Amino acid sequence: MAKKFxxxxxxxxTNGKGLHQQSQGHRLLARTTVTLSTVITLVSIFIVAxxxxxxxxxxxxxxxxxxxxxxxxxxxxxxxxxxxxxxxxDIIVMxxxxxxxxxxxxxxxxxxxxxxLNRLRQLNHNYTQQDAVTALKRLTKSDYIDSDSYGNxxxxxxxxxxxxxxxISMRSIGGSYYFYLNGELLDEEYLDPLVAHHNSINFVQxxxxxxxxxTADLDDWVTTDYQQLLSTNxxxxxxxxxxxxxxxxxxxxxxxxxxxDNRGGAYSEYSKSWDSTYFGPLPKSSYFSYCVDxxxxxxxxPEYLWNKFVYYVCFGWAWQK
Numbered sequence: 475m476a477k478k479f480x481x482x483x484x485x486x487x488t489n490g491k492g493l494h495q496q497s498q499g500h501r502l503l504a505r506t507t508v509t510l511s512t513v514i515t516l517v518s519i520f521i522v523a524x525x526x527x528x529x530x531x532x533x534x535x536x537x538x539x540x541x542x543x544x545x546x547x548x549x550x551x552x553x554x555x556x557x558x559x560x561x562x563x564d565i566i567v568m569x570x571x572x573x574x575x576x577x578x579x580x581x582x583x584x585x586x587x588x589x590x591l592n593r594l595r596q597l598n599h600n601y602t603q604q605d606a607v608t609a610l611k612r613l614t615k616s617d618y619i620d621s622d623s624y625g626n627x628x629x630x631x632x633x634x635x636x637x638x639x640x641x642i643s644m645r646s647i648g649g650s651y652y653f654y655l656n657g658e659l660l661d662e663e664y665l666d667p668l669v670a671h672h673n674s675i676n677f678v679q680x681x682x683x684x685x686x687x688x689t690a691d692l693d694d695w696v697t698t699d700y701q702q703l704l705s706t707n708x709x710x711x712x713x714x715x716x717x718x719x720x721x722x723x724x725x726x727x728x729x730x731x732x733x734x735d736n737r738g739g740a741y742s743e744y745s746k747s748w749d750s751t752y753f754g755p756l757p758k759s760s761y762f763s764y765c766v767d768x769x770x771x772x773x774x775x776p777e778y779l780w781n782k783f784v785y786y787v788c789f790g791w792a793w794q795k
Contacts, residue, residue, distance in 0.1 A: 529554050529763055530775065531567050533631050537734030537747035540666040541565070542631065542768060549771055552631055553778075554763035560634050560730075562655075563664065565765035568732060568756050570630045570748070580609045629762065632732035632749050635660060638758075642723045642731060643709045644677075644684055647716030650738075651677040654718075657709050664735070671739035680751040684719035695754040697726065703755075729755035 531552045533542045542550045542565075552567065560566045582590035583606035594601045636642055636655055643654045650672040653660040662670070683690040687704055697703065704721040725731050731754075734747030750756065769778055 539736040541735045551769045552765045553767040556763040560764035566634045567762040569760045580606045584610045636725045636731035638727040640725045643707050644719040645716045668740040669736045672737045674738035674745035676751040684721045697754045728758045731755045
């Protein structure tokens with residue numbers, strides 16, 4: 475009887491231990507499932523947030539050589555972030571509405587409007603309707619033109635060099651034109667020496683505005699009150715060699731002054747840039763995003779993210795030191 479009691483007690487104890495182990499296994503499985511579900515959810519949220527916050531902007535043209543499209547071909551995409559405001563020196567993406575420039579004339583002239591064609595002939599007396607059609611096609615590629623309630627616009631990728639309240643003046647030094655920001659020579663270490671000669675045609679355009687505003691071609695200027703933005707140049711920079719511009723331009727509040735990186739030199743034939751030297755400061759309302767990285771068009775977004783992940787896993791420890 476005692477043995478039987480001991481046996482039953484033993485069996486009960488053994489069964490209890492088995493149940494305890496089984497319960498532990500269920501809890502471990504439940505925890506693993508919850509952890510895995512949490513990881514999948516977080517990864518999904520990250521991917522969705524990344525796709526919303528970060529955008530790919532194809533870089534068209536040569537105005538940002540050699541920072542972007544260094545070969546002159548369309549070989550780069552700008553990975554841009556739509557959250558947060560940019561700082562001076564950042565590469566940013568702006569919306570350029572075509573009704574604020576000669577693009578409207580391109581559109582009208584292409585459709586046979588003689589007055590629009592005559593306005594374009596003031597710039598080039600040989601201009602034809604077919605030239606307007608060609609120009610319009612160049613501006614309406616489906617990969618970088620969109621439409622909203624205000625009309626058509628194109629994305630432009632440029633360098634932000636001045637914000638509201640800043641003053642821009644220029645100096646002519648040896649046939650080149652240099653920016654002075656708030657009275658000091660603008661330090662642009664990001665420029666490639668090959669394209670930093672500052673003698674491209676758009677610099678001549680701004681030089682004319684800052685010296686002869688009453689006769690300069692300002693049809694493209696977005697800020698129609700440009701006369702109120704000009705004041706006598708009081709630039710007394712200690713490094714001010716050459717000839718200073720007669721006037722300086724004050725950037726209005728809530729406006730940006732953007733310029734392409736290709737300033738002439740080795741690639742001077744490609745250095746024309748459609749930027750604030752042509753159309754003046756752009757309103758912040760036209761701001762879209764700022765560039766956080768540059769991707770080759772040969773690299774897909776999944777490949778880019780994987781490369782970044784591997785890099786941070788392998789080299790992130792270096793930042794701890």
